[in-house]
Amino acid sequence: MFVHPKFGKVQDLFLENFQIVGTYVDTLRQLFKGAMNLDFLTDIEDSLSFGEKTFRFVGHDWILGKSGKASGYQYRLQNNQLGVIIFCKMFHSRAESIGSHLKIECSPWFLDNRSPKKVDQFLANIAKRVLQCAEPHYPAIHLALDLQGWKPDNDLSERMTCKSRRVSNYFGIDKAEFTVSDVSCVYDRAQSFKFGSAGAVQLAIYNKTIQARDIDKFDYMEHKWQESTQLDNGSSGYDRESDVFRFEVRFHSDSRYALLKAGF
Numbered sequence: 001m002f003v004h005p006k007f008g009k010v011q012d013l014f015l016e017n018f019q020i021v022g023t024y025v026d027t028l029r030q031l032f033k034g035a036m037n038l039d040f041l042t043d044i045e046d047s048l049s050f051g052e053k054t055f056r057f058v059g060h061d062w063i064l065g066k067s068g069k070a071s072g073y074q075y076r077l078q079n080n081q082l083g084v085i086i087f088c089k090m091f092h093s094r095a096e097s098i099g100s101h102l103k104i105e106c107s108p109w110f111l112d113n114r115s116p117k118k119v120d121q122f123l124a125n126i127a128k129r130v131l132q133c134a135e136p137h138y139p140a141i142h143l144a145l146d147l148q149g150w151k152p153d154n155d156l157s158e159r160m161t162c163k164s165r166r167v168s169n170y171f172g173i174d175k176a177e178f179t180v181s182d183v184s185c186v187y188d189r190a191q192s193f194k195f196g197s198a199g200a201v202q203l204a205i206y207n208k209t210i211q212a213r214d215i216d217k218f219d220y221m222e223h224k225w226q227e228s229t230q231l232d233n234g235s236s237g238y239d240r241e242s243d244v245f246r247f248e249v250r251f252h253s254d255s256r257y258a259l260l261k262a263g264f
Contacts, residue, residue: 018149021225021238025111026248027142030123032102034131036088036095044075044088058125062086073103083107088130100137102130112224144248146225148238151245152205156193201251208246 047055047064055064055077062077073087085105093099104123111119127134153159192206212218225244229237 018147019229019237020145021148021244022144022146022228024108024144024146024224025141026108026144027140027250028106028111028119029140030104030106031100031137031139032104032123032127032131032134033098033100033137034102034127034134035098036101037130037132038095040130041089041095048075058122058129073101083110086126086130098133102127102134109220140250140252142248142250144246146208146244146246148225148242148244151207151243152193156205157195160193160195196250201249204246204248204250206246206248207243209243211246 044055044064048066053064055062057077060079060082062079065076065078067073067076067087069091071087072091074089074091075087077086077088078084083106087103087105088101089095090099090101093101095101104126106119106123114122124134124136127136191210192204194202194204196202208221209218212221221244222238222240225238226236231237
């Protein structure tokens with residue numbers, strides 16, 4: 001991990017007494033470019049005008065509603081059982097004009113239960129019904145690695161090297177460092193760190209055990225950690241008494257510029 005020819009070193013994970021308990025594609029937000037399918041758009045608008053709360057689409061029932069302007073889209077379809085949210089019809093672009101009129105957000109639950117090929121097929125099926133001449137546009141993706149038996153030092157942010165220019169300020173959290181666009185934060189006494197700008201590549205390091213409990217997903221995550229570390233004798237290498245820390249690299253929608261701006 002983090003081997004650098006001049007500053008880094010190779011560590012024996014077994015001797016250092018920590019282990020990788022999982023690697024995941026944690027989040028996927030896929031954009032599609034095209035013109036809105038006006039028949040689909042009319043169906044959504046008619047359903048909303050009649051006060052309907054659900055919408056039948058691609059064989060599933062979706063919670064239907066208008067989306068806030070902050071999302072950039074006018075309409076939202078959400079299926080919590082699947083773990084998928086569909087945003088469509090950009091606020092500031094005409095429906096018949098070519099634009100990024102479709103964004104599909106896939107949860108870890110959705111991704112865990114399907115192969116990459118199945119995910120791609122599902123998203124493409126949605127896109128061809130929502131848009132005319134649909135083409136995949138830039139994705140945003142979060143890649144995660146979970147570690148046990150390791151925790152960050154309090155001075156990790158001072159020792160982390162990246163291109164972000166930072167100014168330190170101290171608030172009621174523990175510490176925050178930022179410029180207008182480049183942000184590094186430390187929360188809850190070295191339980192959470194974030195480096196990089198929201199428009200490029202971000203690195204987040206945080207206590208996944210605490211976060212999973214906070215969002216009521218601890219049992220789900222613990223099952224994944226046990227499966228990932230299953231030994232030949234059927235037991236698990238995961239230690240229920242030790243916290244898990246997550247390294248998460250977040251590539252945002254404009255991947256080309258995100259990669260160029262990455263400074264880790």
